[in-house]
Amino acid sequence: xxxxLIAFGILGVALLYLGRKFxxxxxxxxxxxxxxxxxx
Amino acid sequence: MSNENINVALIGxxxxxxxxxFNALTGLNQQVGNYPGITVEKKVGFCKLPNHAKANILxxxxxxxxxxxxxxxxxxxxxxxxxxxxxxxxxxxxxTDVENLKRNLLLxxxxxxxxxxxxxxxxxxxxxxxxxxxxxxxxxxxxxxxKIALISTRKKQGIEELKQLIMSYKNLSTEPCxxxxxxxPxxxxxxxxxxxxxxxxxxxxxxxxxxNFRGIEKKEIxxxxxxxxxxxKRMQQKETIKRYQFINDxxxxxxxxxxxxxxxxxxxxxxxxxxKVWGYAIFFGILFLIFQSxxxxxxxxxxxxxxxxxxxxxxVQEHMPPGVLTDLISQGIIPGIGGIVIFIPQIAFLFLxxxxxEESGYMSRVVFLMDKIMKRFGLSGKSVVPLISGVACAIxxxxxxxxxxxxxxxxxxxxxxxxxxxxARLPVYTIIISLVIPDERVLGFLNIRGLMxxxxxxxxxxxxxxxxxxxxxxxxxxxxxxxxxxxxxxxxPLLRNxxxxxxxxxxxFVVGAGKIILAISIVLWFxxxxxxxxxxxxxxxxxxxxxSKSDAAVSQQELDGHIASYKLENSYLGIAGKVIEPVIKPLxxxxxxxxxxxxSFAAREVFVGTLxxxxxxxxxxxxxxxxxxxxxxxxxxxxxxxxxxxxxSLLLFYAFAMQCASTLAIVKKETNSWKWPAIxxxxxxxxxxxxxxxxxxxxx
Numbered sequence: 232x233x234x235x236l237i238a239f240g241i242l243g244v245a246l247l248y249l250g251r252k253f254x255x256x257x258x259x260x261x262x263x264x265x266x267x268x269x270x271x
Numbered sequence: 272m273s274n275e276n277i278n279v280a281l282i283g284x285x286x287x288x289x290x291x292x293f294n295a296l297t298g299l300n301q302q303v304g305n306y307p308g309i310t311v312e313k314k315v316g317f318c319k320l321p322n323h324a325k326a327n328i329l330x331x332x333x334x335x336x337x338x339x340x341x342x343x344x345x346x347x348x349x350x351x352x353x354x355x356x357x358x359x360x361x362x363x364x365x366x367t368d369v370e371n372l373k374r375n376l377l378l379x380x381x382x383x384x385x386x387x388x389x390x391x392x393x394x395x396x397x398x399x400x401x402x403x404x405x406x407x408x409x410x411x412x413x414x415x416x417x418k419i420a421l422i423s424t425r426k427k428q429g430i431e432e433l434k435q436l437i438m439s440y441k442n443l444s445t446e447p448c449x450x451x452x453x454x455x456p457x458x459x460x461x462x463x464x465x466x467x468x469x470x471x472x473x474x475x476x477x478x479x480x481x482x483n484f485r486g487i488e489k490k491e492i493x494x495x496x497x498x499x500x501x502x503x504k505r506m507q508q509k510e511t512i513k514r515y516q517f518i519n520d521x522x523x524x525x526x527x528x529x530x531x532x533x534x535x536x537x538x539x540x541x542x543x544x545x546x547k548v549w550g551y552a553i554f555f556g557i558l559f560l561i562f563q564s565x566x567x568x569x570x571x572x573x574x575x576x577x578x579x580x581x582x583x584x585x586x587v588q589e590h591m592p593p594g595v596l597t598d599l600i601s602q603g604i605i606p607g608i609g610g611i612v613i614f615i616p617q618i619a620f621l622f623l624x625x626x627x628x629e630e631s632g633y634m635s636r637v638v639f640l641m642d643k644i645m646k647r648f649g650l651s652g653k654s655v656v657p658l659i660s661g662v663a664c665a666i667x668x669x670x671x672x673x674x675x676x677x678x679x680x681x682x683x684x685x686x687x688x689x690x691x692x693x694x695a696r697l698p699v700y701t702i703i704i705s706l707v708i709p710d711e712r713v714l715g716f717l718n719i720r721g722l723m724x725x726x727x728x729x730x731x732x733x734x735x736x737x738x739x740x741x742x743x744x745x746x747x748x749x750x751x752x753x754x755x756x757x758x759x760x761x762x763x764p765l766l767r768n769x770x771x772x773x774x775x776x777x778x779x780f781v782v783g784a785g786k787i788i789l790a791i792s793i794v795l796w797f798x799x800x801x802x803x804x805x806x807x808x809x810x811x812x813x814x815x816x817x818x819s820k821s822d823a824a825v826s827q828q829e830l831d832g833h834i835a836s837y838k839l840e841n842s843y844l845g846i847a848g849k850v851i852e853p854v855i856k857p858l859x860x861x862x863x864x865x866x867x868x869x870x871s872f873a874a875r876e877v878f879v880g881t882l883x884x885x886x887x888x889x890x891x892x893x894x895x896x897x898x899x900x901x902x903x904x905x906x907x908x909x910x911x912x913x914x915x916x917x918x919x920s921l922l923l924f925y926a927f928a929m930q931c932a933s934t935l936a937i938v939k940k941e942t943n944s945w946k947w948p949a950i951x952x953x954x955x956x957x958x959x960x961x962x963x964x965x966x967x968x969x970x971x
Contacts, residue, residue, distance in 0.1 A: 234594030241599065242797050245790040252787060 277326040278358060279318075279437055282347060282382060283366035284375050285333030288394040290314075291424035292366050293330040296434070315358075320438045321431075329358055335374075337381040337476060338507065348480055351385055352473055362388045362440035364433070369395050369404055372526060376518045377511070379415070380448040384472045388443035389417055390436045397423040403533030404526065411525040416444045449517060451475055454509050461496050479507055537761050544636045547643075554637055561624045562728070563721040569616035576616075577897065580609030599796055606883035606897065607792025611785050611876060613897075614698040619777045621694060625662065626772040630764035634659065648736050649743025651677060654684040658735060661691030662728070665934045669941055683742045685941055686951050689934050690735035690927065692728045695876040699925045700727055702879055706902055707918030730926050734958070788880040791870055795844060795881055802842035810838040839885070858924065858960070859917035859967040861906065868924070875930045916970035920963040928959035 279296075283289040297316025314330040334344040337351075350356055351363070363382050367375035372393065383389050391411075399405065412419050418436045422429030451472040452459035459471050466474055478498075498506070530538055543549050584601045591597040628634050641655045654672070661668035665688055672684045692700075701724070708720050806813065814834045818825055825833070839845050840862075847869070848862030855865045863885050871878040879897070886900040904912040929935070929952045938948040 234592070234596035238595040238599045241596075241793055245793040248786065248790045249794070252790075 275325070276317075277320070277324065277437060277440065278329070278361045279326045280329045280331055280350065280358075280360035280363045281366060282331050282363055282378065283333060284335050284368070284371070284378060287333075287366050287368040287371070287375060288424050289333060289366045290330060292364070292392060292394060292422065292430075292433075293328060295424050295427065295430045296326075296328050318434070318437075320434050322438065324438050326434075326437055327358075329360065334378065336378050336511075338479065345480070348476060351382065351387065352476065360387060362390060362437060362443065364390045364392050364437070366392045366394055369393050369399055369406075370402060373515075373518055373522060376415075376521075377514055379417075380514050380517060383415070383417070384447040384449055384451060386445040386447060386470060388440045388445055390420060390433070390440070390443065391415060391417050392420045392422055392429075392433055394422050394424060396421045396429065397426045400532075401534055402538065403529040403531065405529070407525045407527075411521065414521040414525065415448065416446045418443060447472070449513060451510070454506050454513065458496060458498070458506075465496070479503055540761060541636065544633065545640050550636075550640045554640060557628070557633075558728070559721075559725055561621070562725040563718055564624070565617050565620050565721070565724065567718060567721070569620055572616040573613055576613045577609070580605055580612070583609075595800075598800065599793065602800075603792050603796025604789065606886075607789055607796075607880045608785065609883060609897070611698070611781060611788050611880060614701065614876075614879075615777060615781060617697055617701060618694050618781075619773055621662070621697065622773045622776045623769065626769040627764045630762070630768055632761045644736075648740045649680070650684060650736075650739050651680040654680065654739075657684050657688045658691050658732065661688045661693060664695070665689045665691070665693050665931065666937050669934065669937050672941070679743075679746055682942065682947070683739050683746065685938055686742055686947065687735040687738045689929055689931065689951065689955065690731050690738060692731040692926065693875075693931075695931065696727075696731075696925055698876050698879045699871075700724060700922060702898060702901070703913070703918050703921050703925075705898060706913040707915050727922060727926055730923070734927060738954075738958075788877055791877050792880050792883075795866075795870060795885070798844040798847070799839055799842045799885060802838070802845065804841070806841040807838060810834050810841065813837065844885070857967070858963045859920045859971070861912060863904075864912075864917075864921070871930050875925060875928075878925070916967045919970055920967035923966050924959045924963035926959070927955055927962055929955035 281289050281293050293314065293316060296318045316328040316330070318326045318328050320326055329350075331347050331350065332344065334347050337344075337348050350358060351360075353359060365375075365379045365382060367379065379389065379391055393406070406421070408419050408421065420429050420433040420436055422433055424430075452463075459475075462471050462474050478496075530542060533539075544553060584605045587597060587601040587605065591600070628637075637659065638655045645651065645654055657668040657672050668688050668691070669685050672681045672688070704720050704723050708723050711719050713719060713722075801807070811834055814837050815830070818830065818833065840849075844866055845862065848866040851865045851869060852862045855862075855868065860868065863882070866885060867878045867881040870881045882901060883897045886897065886904070901913055902911075906912055935948040935952060938951060939945055942948070
């Protein structure tokens with residue numbers, strides 16, 4: 232039981248990480264910032 | 272200091288011999304102090320000129336341009352903008368180095384545009400004959416609208432002529448080199464209306480450099496003439512491009528470099544390394560040696576890592592209590608991590624060679640050499656830098672296209688750079704090559720596997736060039752282009768720099784890719800270890816019943832293997848693999864390879880990790896290295912799965928497919944549109960599929 236809990240916990244963290252990596256987009260914090268300034 | 276003396280400012284790039292000129296002019300008449308409020312050294316000297324005239328010579332800090340990036344450089348701009356400063360120069364002497372005239376003239380044109388009388392002092396003139404350089408002084412004087420002193424502080428030549436020019440500074444033209452307004456006529460027209468008494472180029476420097484200028488501040492100008500930071504940056508880039516276009520036009524006639532008559536070692540070496548036949552032969556020879564070494568040198572450490580991970584899986588399985596977590600660690604996480612760690616030796620060797628080539632100055636010669644080829648395919652000479660650096664990773668390579676001025680050439684370079692073989696393809700290539708290409712040598716020393724690897728790198732590069740040629744024909748955009756590349760001096764690579772480069776880049780690859788691979792390995796393991804319906808849940812009973820029905824004698828180990836295989840086939844992952852099987856079957860792939868191809872659309876390097884996870888699920892003998900597991904895979908008819916046709920098909924698929932989500936994201940960012948990454952993805956996937964299909968059907 233404890234092994235299953237930990238294993239599925241690890242799965243949750245992995246899914247969360249992949250979601251953030253490929254689908255989460257950081258919000259721009261500077262109105263003056265263009266598309267090429269590397270601050271987006 | 273007398274107010275009647277002529278104020279002379281010595282300005283120039285670092286390392287052009289400015290201080291030597293200062294010493295030659297002033298002798299021992301020098302005062303050293305600091306600029307008020309800052310710890311930048313201020314050196315002022317006194318110089319006697321002909322006809323009893325006198326000059327105060329100010330040695331300003333070295334700067335590459337008037338785009339200040341340090342306190343030292345700011346000192347130069349602030350002085351040149353403030354006419355009320357008691358040190359404001361009556362005349363500026365821009366000191367340049369005859370060997371780097373092109374780069375040095377950028378600063379000259381900027382100072383000239385401040386409408387200050389400027390003398391151009393070309394230093395190190397004694398090296399001209401040695402370097403095969405000749406200058407048409409009268410043409411340069413006419414085009415640059417100035418007077419030139421050809422000097423050599425080392426040989427004490429030309430100093431008296433320079434003094435003569437300083438004395439007659441009032442005869443110098445203050446006409447600017449460039450019309451700053453041409454960068455953006457509307458914007459500069461507006462500035463001129465608001466500040467009718469000020470020079471627009473000075474206002475431009477205030478806006479971009481944030482320096483004090485007679486009470487006018489950046490905020491005040493921008494409040495009426497607003498531009499975003501990125502727009503200002505674009506205009507600055509446009510300014511630099513215009514200046515280099517002007518300098519190129521001037522030097523085209525004004526400077527001749529005859530490499531044949533040059534006598535120094537670097538030039539002699541250049542003559543060979545950039546030779547139209549030997550240059551290419553040496554370049555390809557070096558590449559050949561690199562690929563041979565990558566395979567030969569990394570064999571031992573790779574085997575060690577492979578065995579270590581196999582041992583770790585077994586140890587976990589033996590020492591942890593049975594359960595889901597134990598299986599996840601031993602069959603999912605450890606093989607997944609092992610799938611990436613094993614390639615550290617090869618990636619480190621690749622970066623080692625690239626660093627040595629860059630550090631030694633050879634890479635710039637390659638850029639120069641390849642420019643002649645690039646131009647025929649509609650690419651800029653500067654496209655070579657992204658294409659070569661793409662060998663490490665396409666992301667920084669695509670970002671490196673920013674210095675390509677022509678938008679069409681830049682776009683084409685962005686679109687074709689991912690064809691270059693990046694380091695993420697290396698794990699896929701090496702494992703497939705080691706499976707399908709025999710470890711043999713031809714002529715006693717040529718490793719066939721090394722040759723195959725080199726052929727794949729060449730295929731990527733050639734496809735990039737071919738795609739560029741096609742894009743050049745399709746995309747109808749025309750704009751002016753030019754090529755400037757500076758050849759750094761040859762030097763022995765610094766061990767420390769090379770070491771740092773290798774460690775940093777390898778770490779970035781392993782840590783960056785490793786986290787994604789680990790996460791995907793975990794998800795894949797769950798998808799492969801769980802499945803819907805009775806087929807998966809009752810796999811033991813179904814397989815046992817099938818075997819007892821066939822009356823075949825099987826050992827317990829064989830029975831376990833059949834059950835594991837049946838479970839995998841009916842797991843979520845197996846079902847997904849079966850769905851795509853009709854599409855990938857003509858390429859020679861089974862559903863397991865299909866899963867690996869599918870999962871690696873996020874990142875190519877995931878391919879090996881995925882196979883490592885798939886082949887480890889349900890395995891009882893964890894110590895088998897991944898290569899052996901792949902080599903042992905059989906088709907239903909008993910033939911080897913990873914045979915030559917399938918191997919070549921896979922290699923070609925990975926050579927041309929766009930399997931990197933991060934690269935697509937960076938292409939979107941650089942082109943500011945989803946259109947280009949979508950086109951890039953579609954074209955590369957189609958090319959990859961067709962190449963793999965043709966190879967498999969032809970070789971089968």
